[in-house]
Amino acid sequence: MTKDTILVIGASGQIGTELVTNLRAMYGNAHVVASDVKSATAEVMESGPFEQLDIMDESRLKEILDKYKVTQIYLLAALLSATAEKNIELGWALNMRSLSHVLDLARYGKIKKVYWPSSIAVFGPTTPSINTPQYTVMEPNTVYGISKQAGERWCEYYHHKFGVDVRSIRYPGLISWKAQPGGGTTDYAVHVFHEAIKHGKYESFLSENTTLPMMYMPDAIRATLELMEAPSEKVKIRSSYNVAGISFNPVEIANTIKGHLPEFEMTYKSDERQAIADSWPQSIDDTLAREHWGWKHEYDLKTIAEDMIINLKKQYK
16 A cells, blocks of 8 residues: 555544544554544544644644645535535635645645545536436535535646646435534434434424435445545546435335334424425436446445444444
């Protein structure tokens, strides 16, 4: 394995928590620096270097890069969909300025490879919602989606104009038991498992038949690492790749949970996140990711629910 040193920005979040441990297993603990504005999990904090970092502080970022001689950055810091709608100025500033800082560092040779996640939020109500293709109408109607769409354009521009090796995935909703939900519209599919085990019931903020694309975190981490490890010539899209797992609605996840916890009850009370969900795709066509670098998901709703319940039961004991 290469001697690259990697900086993960946003290591305390849902993706970062698991990405750091996987990267450290691949590259060695000392070669993966975790960073965030807040402390991470004990596993992340104790297994390798951690630096406190506000990504808006460009001088602090450069200080960390020099200290560890960083060659790759995974930029995960962002204000997610529902949270960004409550503070649109911060959502735009954080999501865009953090990316521009990192792309400029790569442009001028400070780092050689960048990972930046996009989202299905780049799509909007005018996008075909079934098997949403890689190239299609993109008219997002949230500040999060607008920032991600703009970010995709910047990534592609920096690659073609300056040769920056930047890679990206449009994540669907992500499900994980290792980190708490982070303020996204799809986070009901995480929260429901916690509430099912703790209280035997859950009130969904999305309506019964709101179908959305989802993915289990092990699949998402594997997709991220496979894309980053792929030879450059196989990475033919430098905006962001569609990547799909499965699609389901709240009724389907409730029925699956009942198979393990028969007394579980789900009720429904839509809030402002319903309008966001209604503007997003129901399913994703990820043919190009499969063709270009061999992507293939492994988890379905049944295996996701089994793993979530087993691990959360241990956690709540």
